[in-house]
Amino acid sequence: MNDYPYPMLNRPSMIWSKQTDKRVDLKVHEWIETIGEMKPHWEDYDVTILGVPLSKSSISTSAASENPDAMRRAWRAFGTYNLEEEVDLARLKAIDLGDVKQHVTDIRYTHQQIQQAMVAMREYHPHTIPLMMGGDHSITAMLIKGWKQVHNNETIGILQLDTHFDLRDLAHIGPANGTPIRQLVESHTVEGKHVHTIGLHGFFNSHELKNYADQHGVHYTTMKKVRKNGIRHIVTEALAQLEKVVDTIYLTVDMDVLDIAYNPAAPAATPGGMSTEELFEAVQLAGEHSKVKAMDIVCLDPRKDVGEMGVKSAVHTMLSFLTGVCRRY
Numbered sequence: 001m002n003d004y005p006y007p008m009l010n011r012p013s014m015i016w017s018k019q020t021d022k023r024v025d026l027k028v029h030e031w032i033e034t035i036g037e038m039k040p041h042w043e044d045y046d047v048t049i050l051g052v053p054l055s056k057s058s059i060s061t062s063a064a065s066e067n068p069d070a071m072r073r074a075w076r077a078f079g080t081y082n083l084e085e086e087v088d089l090a091r092l093k094a095i096d097l098g099d100v101k102q103h104v105t106d107i108r109y110t111h112q113q114i115q116q117a118m119v120a121m122r123e124y125h126p127h128t129i130p131l132m133m134g135g136d137h138s139i140t141a142m143l144i145k146g147w148k149q150v151h152n153n154e155t156i157g158i159l160q161l162d163t164h165f166d167l168r169d170l171a172h173i174g175p176a177n178g179t180p181i182r183q184l185v186e187s188h189t190v191e192g193k194h195v196h197t198i199g200l201h202g203f204f205n206s207h208e209l210k211n212y213a214d215q216h217g218v219h220y221t222t223m224k225k226v227r228k229n230g231i232r233h234i235v236t237e238a239l240a241q242l243e244k245v246v247d248t249i250y251l252t253v254d255m256d257v258l259d260i261a262y263n264p265a266a267p268a269a270t271p272g273g274m275s276t277e278e279l280f281e282a283v284q285l286a287g288e289h290s291k292v293k294a295m296d297i298v299c300l301d302p303r304k305d306v307g308e309m310g311v312k313s314a315v316h317t318m319l320s321f322l323t324g325v326c327r328r329y
Contacts, residue, residue: 005124008113009050011035011098014072026090028075028319033095042125046092047322050121051099052114052135052143052296057107058177062267063303068099068133070302070311071318078315085284087326089319094131097121111142111175118146126150129325131318134298136177137166140252141184143296147250148189157194157246158184159238159286161279162254163270165197165209165220177299180252185216192216194246196238198282199223199257202272223272231278235285243291251286251295251321253279255314265300265310276313280320287324295321 012034032049033040051068058064080089100117103109121130132143148156160166160181167185168178175183181197184190192213201223213220219238226234242249256266259273274282286292297314305311 005120006097006117008101008116008120009098010101012072012096013069013099026080028078028080028315029072031080031090031094032075033093035095035097040095042128044093045095045125045128047094047325048121048125048128048130049094049096050117050130050132052132052139053099054102054107054110054114054135054139055301057138057175058136058267059173060267062136062299063301064134064136064267064299065102066302067135067300067311067314071133071315072096074308074311074315077312078319082319082323085323087323089322089326091326091329092322107175111138114139114142115146115149118143119149122147122150130294131321132294132296133318134296137180137252137254137298138175138177139298140296141175141180143294144184144250145187145189147248147294151248154247155194155245156190157242157249158190158196159235159242159249159251159292160195160197160254161199161252161257161274161282162197163199163201163204163256163268163273164254165200165205165213165218166254167209167212167218181218182212192218194242195219196242197221198226198234198238199274202270204268204270223274226274226278231282232285235282239286239289239292243289246291248294249286249289249292251283251292253283253295253297253317255297255300255310258313263300263310263313265302265305267299267301267304276316279313279317283317283321284324287321288327289324290328
């Protein structure tokens with residue numbers, strides 16, 4: 001294809017046959033287009049989907065690299081019509097760009113490729129909403145750095161749904177899935193006070209990391225407070241605070257935010273996390289907000305899944321976010 005803007009990507013591994021005469025009740029795999037031989041008319045699209053199959057940078061053993069294709073396979077189980085919200089996602093135009101190419105051993109090189117993929121998306125179609133299927137949480141730092149590289153004058157905020165702070169010491173573990181927020185703070189890409197993390201709970205964050213969060217002004221809400229005040233109130237308040245001080249809000253969803261009973265596929269899944277209903281409501285609220293301009297879904301290992309509970313929850317999370325996006329129009 002002439003002028004293909006993505007030398008750092010492999011094209012989608014799944015290209016679905018389309019029923020060209022079908023206009024309603026589409027399945028998700030019939031709705032999402034795949035990049036082909038012809039150069040797309042980028043102005044036609046609202047959402048660009050990118051797979052980022054990196055899990056070599058995970059602290060614990062993980063096959064999160066297999067998640068993008070697992071999510072793609074699961075698209076067949078979902079329709080575009082959301083009965084509860086009376087919204088059909090087919091109102092949006094979405095295209096799957098494929099996956100960031102992975103180096104066999106060089107994580108830093110792959111991170112550079114991820115950053116450049118975001119740069120290309122912002123340069124070729126800055127009006128679209130990038131939606132990334134990870135991969136582990138290390139990808140988030142590189143995606144946001146890519147955004148900042150293009151939109152250097154923007155102030156970026158982060159809404160993070162996660163069981164963990166992800167503020168671990170770079171000197172100890174480097175650019176891994178436990179350090180993306182710290183990477184962004186210490187590189188001055190994002191200020192700590194512009195980070196809101198929701199979902200922390202239990203015995204899975206150290207006092208040292210809490211101190212680091214407090215020192216850098218990171219906002220965080222535990223699951224106990226979420227359950228006391230309700231997920232809608234907590235997310236709405238976080239978005240209201242962010243919209244006053246940033247130009248762009250980046251939504252990152254670590255699937256270990258779900259209770260292990262709902263998602264056994266997250267390598268760091270724990271008891272005491274969110275329910276699926278809470279997560280779906282949270283991301284839909286984020287999708288409705290005009291300053292939320294990108295989203296990623298990370299840290300899901302299909303090999304650990306049971307009955308596709310985790311993978312289907314991830315696809316539902318993606319579609320719930322896009323339900324919110326539909327409500328903007």
